[in-house]
Amino acid sequence: SQTIHQWPATLVQPVGSPLSLECTVEGTSNPNLYWYRQAAGRGLQLLFYSVGIGQISSEVPQNLSASRPQDRQFILSSKKLLLSDSGFYLCAWSQGRGAFQPQHFGDGTRLSIL
Amino acid sequence: EDQVTQSPEALRLQEGESSSLNCSYTVSGLRGLFWYRQDPGKGPEFLFTLYSAGEEKEKERLKATLTKKESFLHITAPKPEDSATYLCAAQNTGTASKLTFGTGTRLQVTL
Numbered sequence: 548s549q550t551i552h553q554w555p556a557t558l559v560q561p562v563g564s565p566l567s568l569e570c571t572v573e574g575t576s577n578p579n580l581y582w583y584r585q586a587a588g589r590g591l592q593l594l595f596y597s598v599g600i601g602q603i604s605s606e607v608p609q610n611l612s613a614s615r616p617q618d619r620q621f622i623l624s625s626k627k628l629l630l631s632d633s634g635f636y637l638c639a640w641s642q643g644r645g646a647f648q649p650q651h652f653g654d655g656t657r658l659s660i661l
Numbered sequence: 662e663d664q665v666t667q668s669p670e671a672l673r674l675q676e677g678e679s680s681s682l683n684c685s686y687t688v689s690g691l692r693g694l695f696w697y698r699q700d701p702g703k704g705p706e707f708l709f710t711l712y713s714a715g716e717e718k719e720k721e722r723l724k725a726t727l728t729k730k731e732s733f734l735h736i737t738a739p740k741p742e743d744s745a746t747y748l749c750a751a752q753n754t755g756t757a758s759k760l761t762f763g764t765g766t767r768l769q770v771t772l
Binding site for chain 2 (some may be wrong): 553588589590591593596637639647649650651652653654655657
């Protein structure tokens with residue numbers, strides 16, 4: 548069966564520091580991968596998605612970037628964090644081939660910027 | 662722009678008191694309507710996919726239905742363990758199975 552891992556679960560960072568959140572998927576190949584941010588009282592906002600290694604699409608202009616160095620690894624990064632980057636970050640995957648496939652989520656990273 | 666609106670924002674039920682959650686969507690070419698359950702501090706857990714108007718899916722005390730403009734999540738005789746936030750999401754035509762999420766309904770079931 549497929550599993551998705553995200554780490555760390557919680558992170559407290561000072562303003563201006565760098566960020567690296569990692570997500571890996573097991574038990575499938577060539578998945579679509581996604582990064583979301585969830586703010587209180589708002590829906591999940593899609594930040595980035597990837598349909599293959601090195602292929603990244605950005606949905607919103609922001610202080611963050613994403614990379615996919617391996618088929619089942621997705622990384623969310625920032626060079627200098629802002630207060631507004633605080634939130635709950637979720638990674639998700641779906642089957643790469645065929646439409647109508649549900650996305651499956653990791654347990655998220657709670658990021659607090661001080 | 663695709664939009665998904667869920668109501669009510671919060672719902673408190675007594676154990677055994679059935680009710681329905683609403684999800685209204687405006688999507689340019691609906692490919693699928695998804696329901697998720699999210700527990701506090703966790704990622705959403707997939708429940709159902711609905712593809713066409715008139716379709717229904719069931720799982721234990723939950724039943725999801727779809728019309729051309731709305732989806733409903735019916736909860737029959739809920740138990741306290743059904744307490745969670747329920748999210749719906751719509752997938753439009755396009756690449757990478759991108760989803761537009763609603764803000765969710767926070768359900769609390771009390772004894």
